[in-house]
Amino acid sequence: MTPVLRVEALQVEIPVKTGLLRAVRGVDLDIRAGETHGLVGESGSGKSLTALGIMGLLPARARRSAAQLRLGAVDLLALDERAMEDVRGDRVAMIFQEPMTSLNPAFTVGAQLTETLRRHRKVSRGEALERAAEMLTRVGISSPRTRLAQYPHQLSGGLRQRVMIAMALLCEPKLLIADEPTTALDVTVQAQILRLLAELQRAMGLAILLITHDLSVVARVAQRVSVMYAGEVVETGAVADVFARPAHPYTRGLMAAVPVPGKVRRGAPLGTIAGVVPSLVGEIDGCAFRARCPSAHDACLRLPPMRSVGDDRRYRCHLPPEVAEARA
Numbered sequence: 001m002t003p004v005l006r007v008e009a010l011q012v013e014i015p016v017k018t019g020l021l022r023a024v025r026g027v028d029l030d031i032r033a034g035e036t037h038g039l040v041g042e043s044g045s046g047k048s049l050t051a052l053g054i055m056g057l058l059p060a061r062a063r064r065s066a067a068q069l070r071l072g073a074v075d076l077l078a079l080d081e082r083a084m085e086d087v088r089g090d091r092v093a094m095i096f097q098e099p100m101t102s103l104n105p106a107f108t109v110g111a112q113l114t115e116t117l118r119r120h121r122k123v124s125r126g127e128a129l130e131r132a133a134e135m136l137t138r139v140g141i142s143s144p145r146t147r148l149a150q151y152p153h154q155l156s157g158g159l160r161q162r163v164m165i166a167m168a169l170l171c172e173p174k175l176l177i178a179d180e181p182t183t184a185l186d187v188t189v190q191a192q193i194l195r196l197l198a199e200l201q202r203a204m205g206l207a208i209l210l211i212t213h214d215l216s217v218v219a220r221v222a223q224r225v226s227v228m229y230a231g232e233v234v235e236t237g238a239v240a241d242v243f244a245r246p247a248h249p250y251t252r253g254l255m256a257a258v259p260v261p262g263k264v265r266r267g268a269p270l271g272t273i274a275g276v277v278p279s280l281v282g283e284i285d286g287c288a289f290r291a292r293c294p295s296a297h298d299a300c301l302r303l304p305p306m307r308s309v310g311d312d313r314r315y316r317c318h319l320p321p322e323v324a325e326a327r328a
Helices: 049-057 081-087 109-120 127-139 142-149 157-169 187-204 213-219 239-244 251-255 321-327
Strands: 005-016 020-030 036-040 063-065 066-069 092-095 175-178 207-212 223-229 232-238 305-310 314-316
Touching: 005 036, 005 049, 020 036, 020 049, 020 207, 020 232, 036 187, 049 092, 049 187, 049 207, 066 157, 081 207, 081 321, 092 127, 092 157, 109 127, 109 142, 127 157, 142 314, 157 187, 157 305, 213 314, 223 239, 232 239, 232 251, 239 251
Parallel strands: 036 207, 036 223, 092 175, 175 207
Antiparallel strands: 005 020, 005 063, 005 066, 223 232, 232 314, 305 314
16 A cells, blocks of 8 residues: 655755754655554654655755655655645644744634635635634634634643644645644643544544654554654554564663653662764764664674564664564
8 A cells, every 4th residue: 555655765964063964864754544653762863854854844954855755646855845835734734843833923813724724725714714613623622713713822732732733634634744742731631632633533534643752652642653863763663563572772772761650669760771862963884873772782883774573663773683572
């Protein structure tokens, strides 16, 4: 089955004072219809820039390249900015980390929702308002007509995020990219937003790329996961397989750093990964994780291959599958 999104060898490079920042280094992703694909990793691993690279929303100085970047049958690399604007918000949409900075404080919720719809659909302002009110109701916002007349600062964080979800889904896209959609929300509202996304996905047949640093969120809502480190994907596969038997040492370190109620003794230190992420300015020789890896050896001075474990599981490491499985 053709994936909704296929990304092959995506690179994002940004010139900085000290050289060339290689923020995203050869990322491969396949997002399938109707699935939630989690993209996880610590802060600075390149998750958000990967999403912005897909959407064509990178900073002006950034350079994007890829062997393949396709949304269904559409070659995104072949589109100019005008054509890409036609795709964004229509066939692919994105929810950003902080809804207060994504919504324009000078315009009402209704004005922003109708602008999105009328950009991609030939409808009158009245029809657009009707559709916007219906979508607000669908995402769980009561009194939608009242909300349409309000400004973003008059809404709570949870309501603003629901407005962003409504805006993203107005044109019924095939793919939704959600970049840390629950980061600024309290735990109760986080659960509500995640449940809402799952319900909308089932109803609309959405494919979702969920970007987060929270492994528990991925375990709860995603079917497949890709783990990023230092700008590249180091492991990918079904969530159940990756979390039960992590093959890459970095994935194992992430899993070990998650406190488990009932298993972590009170007062005991939490799990950590020793060392720091290497600088991504300039070339990185060999494995980017080797300085922090308890399994590092001489072969790690060379770039590790992407190995396969079964039909749908891959990891980037010199450890052969049988050794990775045994250590996991």
